[in-house]
Amino acid sequence: MTRHLARAWRLVLLALLLAFLFRPALFEPVLRPLTENNAPAIYDKGDLLSLTLSHLKITAIATLGAALLAVAMAVFVTRRAGADFLPLSRSVVNIGQTFPPVAVLALAVPAMGFGEAPTLVALFLYGLLPIFETTIAGLTGVPRPVVEAARGVGMTGWQRLLQIELPLALPLVVAGLRLSAVIGLGTATIGSTVGARTLGEVVIAGLLSDNLAFIVQGGAIVGALAILLHDTLSWLEQRLARRA
Template sequence: MTRALGWLIPGLLLALLTLNMDALTPLFHLLVDAPAPAIYARDSFLNLLGWHVLAVFVAIAAATLLALGAAIAVTRPSGKAFFPLARALANLGQTFPPVAVLALAVPALGFGLTPTLVALLLYGMLPIFENAVTGLQQIPASVREAAKGMGMTPLQRLWRVELPLVLPTLVAGIRISLIISIGTATIGSTVAAKGFGEVIIAGLLTDNLAFVLQGGIMVALMAMMLDALLRRLEQRLTPPGG
């Protein structure tokens, strides 16, 4: 029951505030001077939530495919020589601040969602890549030999043996990247991408603390809910004593 509350309470609060932020109008009125609005109303919180989730999940899904593919490649005997290069490329996304990536991407990709996806993709690859490599490297050689002795092809060994064993570690990396990206996605609003960053930036530009808190609270609730859900998934995927 306690574990369920870890994601259920943030999830319920997120849903309630998304559908009825106006209920907190009296509270937020204390933070603004009349006649400044207390609740952000230029767009619905439901629409902003949808765009924020879309940006984060599309970017992390792409980052997962690329990072996992690279991790599999460099942990094969034929690809070990490329491991330093793959790690350097994964680290590159963390080296460049997302704002710098946006500044470089906008001239080529224009304003909106696309440059934000590029920034989130580059920023989210490293934790997934490192966790996938660690998980694959920690699989005992005896397990691989047993699978080989059963007549499995390399592809069958990867799909039926290695990936199921590495899944808990991989999910941990995805969780870290997802939580980072939920917060990082707010900067996408600086290049006209929709999301809760729009509320925060509107608050900063108009010196409206209520707007800043509304955007920040929604982002925090998203992060708390998804972190708790993915932690539960990790626990379910981890074998007893694993």
């Protein structure tokens, strides 16, 4: 019963999000009380659907890039040849958590200019740690008897990695991907401060014009996207765990 209610809630949230993105005028009566001096209740300085798609694109590119590097590094340091590089690898992936994204943006803008590029760098660095650590946990958590049995039947190191270790570790890899993607989705809003097209534009416009309606709708869209993304990847993680 609880599962059905949760599924129904997600469908309602998705329907409301799509309705707001495609027909925002329908929600004007709800947002109108949040405005003053006849200010617009619906963000009118850009297309909300376009901003949302751009926001998702930036998050997806940065998360995919972080996943590729983090998984590759985790595989390397869990091999005998790369075990000595584990402390160095942990130091590298911790850079994104050590420096706030705003600081990374400030450092990247002089070298890369304004726009999406510095935002992608900040999100990329910020997303490495969760994927790296969960991938290591997944690979090192593969039962040794399973690995030894694979070695006993003559499987090579690459075959054991691709056919045994990574498939069994995949649920934890997806868990790290989920954390990275959700963090990146929320953090991407600051990209608008350096010229990236994200939903941060809506929030910033609300702050500059003292329009609470803009702030609420920008935050609500990001929040709804984060919930839906988290639930989708959690469902995938559970499916992979059952299969493994």
